[in-house]
Amino acid sequence: MTRPRPFRTAARMAALATAVAGTVLAVTPPASAAVPTGRYVALGDSYTAGPLIPTQVDLNCLRSNRNYPSLVAASAGSAALADVSCSGATTADILVGGSGELGIPLPPQLSAVTADTTLVTVEIGGNDIGFSGIISDCAQASLKSPLGSPCKNTYTAGGTDQLRARIDATAPKVASVLRSVRAAAPGARIVVLGYPAILPDSGYGCWPVVPIAYQDVPYLRGVAKALNTMLANTAAANDATYADVYTPSIGHDTCKSSSTRWVEGLVPENSAAPFHPNARGEAGMATALLATLN
Template sequence: MTRPRLPFLPAAARLAALAVATVGVLLAVATPASAAVPAGRYVALGDSYTAGPLIPTQVDLNCLRSNRNYPSLVAASGSSSLADVSCSGATTDDILYGGSGQLGIAVPPQLSAVTSNTALVTVQIGGNDIGFSGIISACAEASLSSPLGSPCKNRYTAGGTDQLQARIAAATPKVTAVLQAVRRAAPGARVVVLGYPAILPDTGYGCWPVVPIAYQDVPYLRGIEKSLNAMLASTATANGATYADVYAPSIGRDACKGSGTRWVEGLMPQNSAAPFHPNARGEQGMATALLAKLNS
């Protein structure tokens, strides 16, 4: 299948990724303290929140994958041998069946990296299954001229049905299929599902126009993200996997906060990252949350 492109990642930004990779600029990111990461093969499955698009240094331009993303940081904290096959734009179908990357180059199923001797598998998926790119684009476009009202909520709840909640429900069996396939491929592995960090503030009405989401749409979209995370948590538990909450530790570090605090960038990133995606600090934060879960 064709892999969806990153939201707000125009050609200029893709060229910037190429430049970053060419120059090989390294970003100083602290490595988490040593933790109980299972020794042996560690396979990271996921989408752009795992891959770390535009965070230096980009080591796979087709998938816009950084060597400073949370799988790399977690693997570096122990003796794991990392197979990071996360890819920007990935859906559950891309994990199971493969697709194409941001440059149109074919990408094999991420699941093919999971072998019988795998000790740890992390999975962060679902955002693109509910149409993250289109939701952000539509909601930002609807409020560019004014922060008043709730044009995004009105659009997605027209007719009395919440389309986004319905998408989350429809994604549940897809995430289930991924986790069951992982378990069949690596019966002895520890499997950890990660949620998504806070994009919008956990309270209040946002920071239009820095993040161009209408005031009344902010609580609605915050609720959608929390519902997605709740689905991932319950689906993980139902399938014998562990859930790592990265939302709670990201509260107060959303895209409305200052450039030195935020984990997720806004429409116009001030740190090296794709719009509405984690920066290096966010990847570090998710690594720390994952390590804490592995230690628990």
């Protein structure tokens, strides 16, 4: 099934060569840990793939060889990694397939999960709720002034929180992914990763560096936490483990300095896509995943 990708824009693709040639963060890989050996399959979206983090090894999916699956596999030593994560992916891309950033058709990510797979990680759901559109809408609404809550007003108009409704609607889709993974690899350990903090865990953000209105910051923070809570609950209900990457990312949000942040802002200062993890963020998520596996 070929569908438009939520992440794809001509500007981002044009910036790829420049970003890949940029300065690489000095990040220490996570220490060796007791990780299931054997076949490791990584499923997920751009937060797994690592778009624009050098070195990009798959331009169709904007996938980096310094993303957290690569770091975890390296720490395990003998793990055989099949990383099929892809920028823009939704739950449908895992189950039925789609196309990459270059429009090249892709099989279902699930097809990489085989009966002998020992570990499967899944980070999905952000694009199902419309992550890119939400960030774009909220930033555009706040470009001229940080006052008020234009984003919240839009998404809660009429008395219904559209974003919370999207999260609720995504839960059964994530459950379907986990059940399908379990059917394909009955003996595998399945770990669902949440998403790291994009905005500060308290306060009202840092407009205009991150152009989100002051009163919209708590609202969007609540949406992010609700998404992670849904992922944790869905994992628990479907024979999977949840890896919390939000808590260790607190204090490393987009408002922090370029040498501290895990997630870049609207104008990245480290090689990464806007509002996506940089190499430090991928390493932080790898550490959180390894801690969960232990």
